[in-house]
Amino acid sequence: MSAQIGVTGLAVMGANLARNLARNGYTVALHNRSVEKTDALLEKHGDEGDFIRTESLQELVDSLEKPRRVLIMVKAGAPVDSVIEQLEPLLEPGDIVIDAGNSHYEDTRRRESALAEKNLHFVGVGVSGGEEGALLGPSIMPGGSRESYDSLGPMLEKISAKYNGEPCCTWVGTDGAGHFVKMVHNGIEYADMQVIGEAYDVLRTAAGIEPAEQAKIFNDWNNGTLSSFLIEITAEVLAHTDARTGKPFVDVVVDSAGQKGTGRWTVVSALELGSPTSGIAESVFARGLSSQRDQRELAQGILEGHEGSVELPEGFVEDVRLALYASKLVSYAQGIDMLTAAATEYGWDLKLDEIASLWRAGCIIRAELLDDIMKAYAADEKPANLLLAPAFAEAIAGAVPAWRRVVATAVQLGIPVPVFSSSLAYYDGLRRKRLPAALTQGLRDLFGAHTYNRVDAEGTFHTLWGEDRSEVEAVDTH
Numbered sequence: 312m313s314a315q316i317g318v319t320g321l322a323v324m325g326a327n328l329a330r331n332l333a334r335n336g337y338t339v340a341l342h343n344r345s346v347e348k349t350d351a352l353l354e355k356h357g358d359e360g361d362f363i364r365t366e367s368l369q370e371l372v373d374s375l376e377k378p379r380r381v382l383i384m385v386k387a388g389a390p391v392d393s394v395i396e397q398l399e400p401l402l403e404p405g406d407i408v409i410d411a412g413n414s415h416y417e418d419t420r421r422r423e424s425a426l427a428e429k430n431l432h433f434v435g436v437g438v439s440g441g442e443e444g445a446l447l448g449p450s451i452m453p454g455g456s457r458e459s460y461d462s463l464g465p466m467l468e469k470i471s472a473k474y475n476g477e478p479c480c481t482w483v484g485t486d487g488a489g490h491f492v493k494m495v496h497n498g499i500e501y502a503d504m505q506v507i508g509e510a511y512d513v514l515r516t517a518a519g520i521e522p523a524e525q526a527k528i529f530n531d532w533n534n535g536t537l538s539s540f541l542i543e544i545t546a547e548v549l550a551h552t553d554a555r556t557g558k559p560f561v562d563v564v565v566d567s568a569g570q571k572g573t574g575r576w577t578v579v580s581a582l583e584l585g586s587p588t589s590g591i592a593e594s595v596f597a598r599g600l601s602s603q604r605d606q607r608e609l610a611q612g613i614l615e616g617h618e619g620s621v622e623l624p625e626g627f628v629e630d631v632r633l634a635l636y637a638s639k640l641v642s643y644a645q646g647i648d649m650l651t652a653a654a655t656e657y658g659w660d661l662k663l664d665e666i667a668s669l670w671r672a673g674c675i676i677r678a679e680l681l682d683d684i685m686k687a688y689a690a691d692e693k694p695a696n697l698l699l700a701p702a703f704a705e706a707i708a709g710a711v712p713a714w715r716r717v718v719a720t721a722v723q724l725g726i727p728v729p730v731f732s733s734s735l736a737y738y739d740g741l742r743r744k745r746l747p748a749a750l751t752q753g754l755r756d757l758f759g760a761h762t763y764n765r766v767d768a769e770g771t772f773h774t775l776w777g778e779d780r781s782e783v784e785a786v787d788t789h
């Protein structure tokens with residue numbers, strides 16, 4: 312018996328993907344650096360399907376049907392390069408190496424091009440859904456060559472999450488496109504969680520609503536336009552009481568958010584692409600600030616807040632819901648804008664409707680909203696920005712009065728709402744007829760002769776600031 316796919320790296324994500332493949336009828340060859348993990352998996356779950364136990368990469372490769380498919384699930388970074396280096400001499404032209412970890416897309420591009428020279432396919436696959444998703448059906452974002460997808464796609468589609476029966480897996484584009492899309496997914500995940508945190512903080516601090524009560528509110532919200540996995544689990548976490556102290560669980564957790572790095576990558580990449588991804592960036596910075604515990608501790612004794620008093624408007628909870636919804640829409644709009652910019656930069660033919668469709672189930676940011684986003688990009692006329700799609704333009708405009716009230720209230724009370732407020736600034740910036748960027752251009756021209764364009768004439772100009780302030784046409788732009 313030969314296996315249809317081999318999996319190397321059997322920590323929980325790799326083990327669960329291997330089990331998912333076996334449960335779906337594929338024969339899976341298993342390999343791990345230490346054989347104990349392989350044996351533990353076989354002992355506990357060996358009866359879930361057909362597995363082949365191997366003790367070395369050579370054995371793993373020998374057990375596979377051709378073209379071979381080898382899925383690597385090891386820690387992102389150097390461990391991936393090390394496994395590739397060991398695998399490569401064992402493989403033949405046409406074989407497919409799959410990296411299903413959270414690798415940086417630039418690494419994936421580099422690896423893909425190196426292996427392509429050896430006529431091997433390298434497929435960077437974004438996988439979202441955590442441990443449970445890996446086992447029961449994740450959202451899968453494969454990159455790599457189209458040809459590799461013809462061989463690999465049916466398997467991945469079979470083990471993926473389904474939304475109304477449709478697989479949440481589709482080929483997104485060549486080389487690093489899959490990992491890029493997964494990275495942006497994670498950036499949106501950061502923003503999604505941050506806006507939920509801001510809503511919680513405002514409800515608690517401004518309106519005095521305790522976590523258990525808020526759990527009911529989030530549960531309610533989960534039935535409307537905000538319906539999503541993250542809102543659902545927010546209700547679960549807020550309802551949880553700490554067994555040791557009897558306090559709300561959220562009160563006994565240290566308020567410093569960790570990060571493994573994908574959110575930061577998203578922001579670095581957004582900056583490089585010139586895409587204004589402020590909501591995602593503020594989410595990463597909010598985690599950073601939360602982790603500066605020493606400075607925060609000192610600041611409490613030094614920095615005055617001068618908070619004002621505010622009479623909460625009627626229907627404040629609904630206002631917060633709308634502020635959350637609007638800010639969330641902005642984060643999605645910004646993430647999608649990045650995808651558009653990357654498609655141009657890297658020559659990827661990213662289909663935004665398909666990407667939205669594969670985020671509809673299985674992944675961490677799964678949300679009802681994504682079905683509407685998919686429809687917006689499936690329309691004949693694609694919106695230049697998600698917020699400009701008629702349905703979303705109307706929805707966000709409807710939320711604006713409440714959004715402004717919530718941001719104003721939070722500002723008055725000294726509650727930091729970096730994503731609520733920066734998203735509102737983005738919204739206002741996007742729709743503003745004139746921006747102060749004109750003044751910035753004037754300043755740049757004065758101190759650095761960086762030139763400017765005029766509203767009333769073609770060409771590039773420079774004012775002779777140090778002379779008679781006459782204007783000259785500039786040839787050289789800095």
Ligand code: 6PG
Nearest residue numbers: 439440441497570571572573675
């Ligand atoms: C997923 C998650 C998963 C993980 C991230 C975020 O889609 O299943 O995004 O990949 O939770 O690595 O982790 P951090 O919050 O630690 O960056």
